Amino acid sequence: MSEPRVLIVDDQELIRTGFRMILTARGIDVAGEASDGLAAVEAERRLRPDVVLMDIRMPVMDGLEATRRILARNPACRVLMLTTFDLDKYVYTALAMGASGFLLKDVTAEHLAAAVRLVGTGDALLAPSITRRLVQRFARSDDPPAVHRDLTALTPREREVLTMLGRGLSNTELAAELTLSEATVKTHVARIFAKLELRDRAQAVVLAYETGLVAPSTH
Incomplete structure (x- = not known):
């Protein structure tokens, strides 16, 4: 199976460069980078990556709105959220929107590559214990994302x-x-x-x- 093509989105150049080096060294194709959500939406449309590594808090447009726009236009794309906190309300919102999982920014090099490959196959990246705690904390909050299913x-x-x-x-x-x-x-x-x-x-x-x-x- 071919390696997934990846778009790295983060407003910190150091993180983008580090992730690019890690993935490239492991044979994963980094299609491009973006430093804010609006640039990410444009880059995804142009480059058509398989996986987007998406920071949440960014200038111009945050990662949540960028994720919403990308998945609305291209449901086949897989988005992995990048965060500094495992129990982050924004991560929960992103999962409800259709993100395929999340990574802490202090992720190890091997875990980063494995995560990208996993979601590239169409699976979700989920540490069940963390995800359960995340959902338990926010699923009954005052303003949970609407999920309409019969x-x-x-x-x-x-x-x-x-x-x-x-x-x-x-x-x-x-x-x-x-x-x-x-x-x-x-x-x-x-x-x-x-x-x-x-x-x-x-x-x-x-x-x-x-x-x-x-x-x-x-x-």
């Missing part, structure tokens, strides 16, 4: 699987808990994504909380 399209088994996805279980864990093969679990997950128009597991986790299938913890 769960009546799901079978009882699919609702059960979506609930477990919301709890952060992997396919292997789902298979063990439901006494099913991993292949069957993957089929259920694929059908859930298709019926609810979900991009990946990141959006599934957000949806499970926002529709009340999984309740945020009270502590």
